[in-house]
Amino acid sequence: MDLGEILRVLRKRWYIVVPMLLLAVGLGIGVFVKVPTTYSTYTMVSLLTSPAATKAASSQTGQGQDNPFLYLNGSLIATADFLGRRLQSTDTVLQLKSQGLTEEYEVALAENAQGPFLTITLKGTDKEHLLTSAAQLSTFAETTLNEIQQRNNVAEKDRIKLIQVIPPQTPKVETKAKLKPVIVIAGGTAALAFVLAFMVESISRSRRRKAALAETPAEPTVAGSASAMPDIEGTVVLQLPPKVAAVPPAPAPAPAPEKSSDVEKTQRIQVPPRPAATTTSQKESPQPARPKLSTTYQSNVDRGGQNANRVNGS
Structure with missing residues (x-):
């Protein structure tokens, strides 16, 4: 779902989102007003060597x-560090609560310090009482x-002494502690608005789709084909045909007799029989018959003893 679709749904379901x-x-404004403002302050103390240790060290250094x-x-x-863990x-x-110190506090070694400095941080909702609690601690x-x-x-x-290096500072407002519940309540309600809008849209689409399928008459479908029906939202719903039972394969046909390679590569041409050598004109006008050789004759005249059976013209 892209940004355009999200905006269309929110615009369509404005009566839920707005x-x-x-x-x-x-709710955010109410929580901001109702939740008390939290303040924080701090003070810093330091440990000092005992008088005897200071005198001994000064005598050694001269x-x-x-x-x-x-x-x-x-x-x-x-x-x-030992004192901070003890506090x-x-x-x-529990002992400090019984004495009236109800604020949350934390005792730790000062950051980036090169000496025995302890930072005491306190958080509370009453500025005046917060300063009193810091001095008390x-x-x-x-x-x-x-x-x-x-x-x-x-x-x-020989006892180690403790002095106050930084007195309790003016309390400051803890903005993070003030805004955290506001963000949780307001952000959760806004997220619930988006969820409800998309949930209602999804239910509405599902009902329209079912109504459209119920009103559309069923059309017979042929086995092996698929019918498509356009959805009301612009998509296409494909109705696949029921699966056909598997049919056993038919026996393979007998192999055809093998033919010679010449038959597969050449083509038989039937040439018509040649016509008779004689043409029609020749049939209509036959040539005159050649004169036959003269037959032999026999002369009745005696020709000096020559052969009388000679061919004419010879």
């Missing part, structure tokens, strides 16, 4: 400075880190 499309638009920001070593990255555990999520992360070290009998001077 209301369904209007319904799709209405700088004589107790600045923890100068010694962000690789061990702190492993500790930050996303099921027990921690940052404080909870610091408390959790201290509790873990305290349970493992880490001295105060």
